Each structure stands twice: as C-alpha cells, then as structure tokens.
Amino acid sequence: DLSHKVILYLEDITVSFDGFRALNALTLTIDAGELRCIIGPNGAGKTTMMDVITGKTRPDAGRAFFGQTMDLTRMREPEIAHAGIGRKFQKPTIFEQHTVFENLELAMKTDKRVWRSLLAQLTGEQRDRVAETLKRIRLTSEADRPAGLLSHGQKQWLEIGMLLMQEPRLLLLDEPVAGMTDEETERTAELFVSLAGEHSLMVVEHDMAFVKALGGKVTVLHEGSVLAEGDLETVQNDPRVIEVYLGR
Ligand code: ADP
Numbered sequence: 001d002l003s004h005k006v007i008l009y010l011e012d013i014t015v016s017f018d019g020f021r022a023l024n025a026l027t028l029t030i031d032a033g034e035l036r037c038i039i040g041p042n043g044a045g046k047t048t049m050m051d052v053i054t055g056k057t058r059p060d061a062g063r064a065f066f067g068q069t070m071d072l073t074r075m076r077e078p079e080i081a082h083a084g085i086g087r088k089f090q091k092p093t094i095f096e097q098h099t100v101f102e103n104l105e106l107a108m109k110t111d112k113r114v115w116r117s118l119l120a121q122l123t124g125e126q127r128d129r130v131a132e133t134l135k136r137i138r139l140t141s142e143a144d145r146p147a148g149l150l151s152h153g154q155k156q157w158l159e160i161g162m163l164l165m166q167e168p169r170l171l172l173l174d175e176p177v178a179g180m181t182d183e184e185t186e187r188t189a190e191l192f193v194s195l196a197g198e199h200s201l202m203v204v205e206h207d208m209a210f211v212k213a214l215g216g217k218v219t220v221l222h223e224g225s226v227l228a229e230g231d232l233e234t235v236q237n238d239p240r241v242i243e244v245y246l247g248r
Pocket of ligand 1: 017040041042045046047048
C-alpha cells in the first residue's frame with residue numbers, strides 16, 4: 001500500500017493575501033525518506049507553502065496531511081514542530097556565546113522528553129547522541145569552541161544539527177547553501193543525502209549545482225502551483241519551465 005509511504009500530502013492548497021493568490025490549488029506529495037528540491041522564481045509561493053506546512057499560515061482552502069492522520073491545517077505551530085516537522089530559515093539562530101556542544105545540548109533539551117533533565121547532567125546516551133550529531137555535521141573538532149567563531153557554513157551545519165537533536169521526521173530547509181563556499185556546498189549535499197531515508201527533506205534552493213548534487217526529484221513552483229515535477233534534467237528541459245525562468 002503506497003499511501004503508507006507518504007509523509008506529506010498537500011491537496012488544493014490556496015492562500016490569498018488581499019485577493020492575490022500566493023498559493024493556487026497547490027497539490028504536492030512527498031514520500032517518507034524522500035529528498036525533494038523545490039525551485040521556482042521569486043514570488044512563486046515557496047515560503048508561503050512552508051508557512052502552511054509549519055502552521056504559520058492557515059490556508060483558505062485545501063488539505064494538508066502529515067503522515068496518515070495529522071491534519072496540519074488544524075494544528076498550531078508548536079504542535080506541528082513537536083509532531084516532527086523541523087524548519088530551518090536562511091539565517092541561523094544559534095547561541096554564539098555557547099560552545100558548539102552546548103548548542104546541540106540545548107537543542108535536545110527543548111524537546112519535552114528530556115525537559116526534566118534540564119538541570120541535570122546529560123546521560124551517557126544523550127552524550128552519545130550529541131557526539132553522533134557532531135560527527136554527522138562535521139563539527140567534532142569544533143565541539144568546545146564558541147559557536148560564534150564558526151564559519152558561515154559551519155554555523156548553518158550547527159543549526160541543522162540542532163534541528164536533528166529534535167529527531168524530526170520532515171525537515172524543511174530554506175536556501176541552506178546560500179553564502180557557502182563550493183566545498184561547504186558539496187559537504188552539505190553529502191549531509192542531506194545521508195539524512196534522506198531516515199528523514200524526509202524538503203529543500204528550497206536556487207543553486208542548481210547543489211540541486212543537481214542532491215539528485216532527488218525536483219518540483220517547480222510557479223504562481224502558487226506546481227508547474228513541473230521530475231528529475232532535474234527533465235524539468236530543466238521542460239519548455240514551460242524555460243519560459244518561466246527566461247521570461248519568454
Ligand atoms: P517565494 O518564497 O517563492 O519567493 P512567497 O511565498 O514569499 O514566494 O510569496 C508568494 C507571493 O505572495 C508573492 O507575490 C508575495 O509578494 C506574496 N506574499 C507573501 N506573503 C505575503 C503577505 N504576508 N502579504 C501579502 N502578500 C504576500
């Protein structure tokens with residue numbers, strides 16, 4: 001039964017701002033474990049779509065399901081976050097004065113399940129989780145440095161690590177490689193590919209080299225709905241997509 005593999009299902013989502021349709025009957029399905037890239041020109045509705053998924057914006061019409069049963073249009077932002085949808089905005093929100101290790105530790109403690117240990121030492125198991133995440137985001141050697149001293153790319157990875165400490169099932173990432181060096185961009189692609197399967201990822205990105213490196217299915221948004229969907233090469237050769245990007 002394929003329906004059990006769907007992690008996110010948006011159906012006919014419409015969002016209007018003063019009569020202008022930022023999303024216009026948007027329908028989109030993401031499978032569990034998938035790494036999906038979302039591209040599209042400015043104003044296409046990418047941010048509004050993520051706002052709907054995270055409960056920041058209520059759609060005027062349409063349905064949004066997380067997993068089989070959770071109706072996102074009826075849930076509040078914190079509930080949705082707690083249910084396992086993590087969102088990374090472009091600008092990292094890390095605690096610059098605290099060490100890299102402490103940042104991950106704090107991220108874990110905002111999870112209610114470990115809340116009661118706020119004033120206690122980390123258990124061995126929790127330390128292992130931090131160590132494992134440090135390794136994943138390639139910051140093991142930086143663990144004891146203040147986060148403010150990291151490079152731009154490393155700060156982005158730290159924030160992704162902080163999201164991972166909450167064990168999200170779906171990660172929404174807004175232009176994660178903006179401002180990164182080519183090498184950092186490559187490392188980020190490797191990280192995301194390694195996260196897929198265990199997590200589902202939705203990546204909004206303009207950097208086509210990065211989208212290519214991720215290798216997943218690509219959805220092109222335009223004027224609030226899906227214009228094209230498929231592998232990068234297919235959508236890049238789609239005449240409708242070319243027209244939208246080149247402005248005819
Ligand atoms: P993208 O992220 O793809 O650039 P957005 O989702 O930010 O697109 O915006 C889609 C359209 O909706 C744009 O034309 C934008 O101006 C409009 N829009 C977004 N948010 C608001 C808002 N709060 N009020 C009015 N218009 C908005």
